[in-house]
Amino acid sequence: MEALHLDFSKVTHAYPNGMIPLICTLDLLKREGVSVSVTLPSQNNPRWLFSVSNWAHLMSPDRFPAEKTANDRHLVAKRFNAASEQNSVVNEFLDVVLRNMEVSRSVIAGLEWSVNEITDNVLNHADCPDGGLIQVTTYPDNHRVVFAVGDSGRGILASLSEGMPDLETDSQAIGEAVKAGVTRSPQAGQGNGLAGTLRVATTSGGGFALTSGRGHLGVYGGNTDQRQRLRWCDFRGTLVCAEMGTDHAFKIEDALGFDCPSGHVPVDIIETNYECDDGTAFELRLCDETTGFGNRPSGKQLRTKTLNILAADTSKPIRVDWTGVPVVSSSFADEFIGKLFLELGAMTFTARVRNVGMESLVRSLLDRAVAQRLQQANDEWD
Numbered sequence: 001m002e003a004l005h006l007d008f009s010k011v012t013h014a015y016p017n018g019m020i021p022l023i024c025t026l027d028l029l030k031r032e033g034v035s036v037s038v039t040l041p042s043q044n045n046p047r048w049l050f051s052v053s054n055w056a057h058l059m060s061p062d063r064f065p066a067e068k069t070a071n072d073r074h075l076v077a078k079r080f081n082a083a084s085e086q087n088s089v090v091n092e093f094l095d096v097v098l099r100n101m102e103v104s105r106s107v108i109a110g111l112e113w114s115v116n117e118i119t120d121n122v123l124n125h126a127d128c129p130d131g132g133l134i135q136v137t138t139y140p141d142n143h144r145v146v147f148a149v150g151d152s153g154r155g156i157l158a159s160l161s162e163g164m165p166d167l168e169t170d171s172q173a174i175g176e177a178v179k180a181g182v183t184r185s186p187q188a189g190q191g192n193g194l195a196g197t198l199r200v201a202t203t204s205g206g207g208f209a210l211t212s213g214r215g216h217l218g219v220y221g222g223n224t225d226q227r228q229r230l231r232w233c234d235f236r237g238t239l240v241c242a243e244m245g246t247d248h249a250f251k252i253e254d255a256l257g258f259d260c261p262s263g264h265v266p267v268d269i270i271e272t273n274y275e276c277d278d279g280t281a282f283e284l285r286l287c288d289e290t291t292g293f294g295n296r297p298s299g300k301q302l303r304t305k306t307l308n309i310l311a312a313d314t315s316k317p318i319r320v321d322w323t324g325v326p327v328v329s330s331s332f333a334d335e336f337i338g339k340l341f342l343e344l345g346a347m348t349f350t351a352r353v354r355n356v357g358m359e360s361l362v363r364s365l366l367d368r369a370v371a372q373r374l375q376q377a378n379d380e381w382d
Contacts, residue, residue: 024152081131099301117193126153143247170215205245287324299335323357338369
């Protein structure tokens with residue numbers, strides 16, 4: 001058996017758009033019988049990054065434990081190899097965004113549509129035994145969400161050649177792949193995923209990059225870079241990187257004009273996960289949340305998520321269901337409910353936020369948090 005050792009000991013910086021294709025390449029080598037071992041960076045910060053991003057585990061699962069998404073503003077690198085796993089990572093991705101950034105419903109719909117399409121492409125077209133990898137990073141201060149999806153499958157040229165046998169290069173295949181309606185087979189899909197994701201990313205003020213084999217396409221700031229790379233740059237798989245702007249006004253139906261009837265907005269996570277059955281209100285079940293209830297960062301994430309849900313439809317209230325939450329910290333109560341009361345104002349908070357299912361201790365802590373914030377507001381007006 002051949003052996004490969006990767007020494008990252010001198011690495012000081014690493015990013016998903018480089019690590020995801022590297023891990024995919026290692027997957028391919030392992031399938032071909034190569035034994036892989038890893039030395040992590042010597043410096044504490046990059047070594048920590050390799051662990052918490054899940055890169056270390058994905059490269060050497062026997063040596064390094066898996067990391068799980070918790071209270072962070074990132075979705076760690078995760079593998080998906082079936083529709084159920086794809087659905088899970090997409091929901092985790094969107095939950096990270098909702099908890100960390102205030103975003104419009106159109107942006108949420110654009111993100112959800114794009115990541116669903118790109119991850120679905122992996123399952124339907126890549127023909128990869130290891131499935132795909134996805135990693136997401138949010139940049140609240142810069143109003144950006146960046147995701148990378150990669151696989152070690154057969155690549156775009158081999159896939160499209162089934163229906164377009166005249167294609168000769170990876171660059172030609174990529175050029176066709178980002179055209180609306182182009183697919184290897186109508187039975188395998190509509191061929192709008194890459195084209196739509198490119199349009200959503202650029203319409204939102206972000207960018208898009210697609211790499212497969214020796215072909216590469218990048219679209220950033222209105223500039224397009226498409227080329228056939230050198231022989232040694234051959235990536236045996238496919239990598240999609242997209243950057244979405246969250247502060248740029250756009251309509252998802254305009255970005256997806258080829259795929260959406262006029263005025264139609266695709267079903268999104270707000271509707272499927274947070275609307276009540278009768279459609280008259282939203283519901284946030286705190287027992288289903290993973291943030292915990294013991295500190296200010298957790299309270300801030302749930303406040304941000306609540307504001308995003310409320311902004312999705314200003315005509316609907318939200319039921320915050322505390323059933324199954326026996327106790328919260330005072331700092332959590334203040335950061336979540338106290339500051340939510342202050343931000344919305346007394347009238348809007350009373351009209352649109354309905355706390356239900358609370359234990360008496362939790363109710364007392366929430367009441368005190370609201371009273372203290374109300375007193376603070378009154379003092380500032382005096």
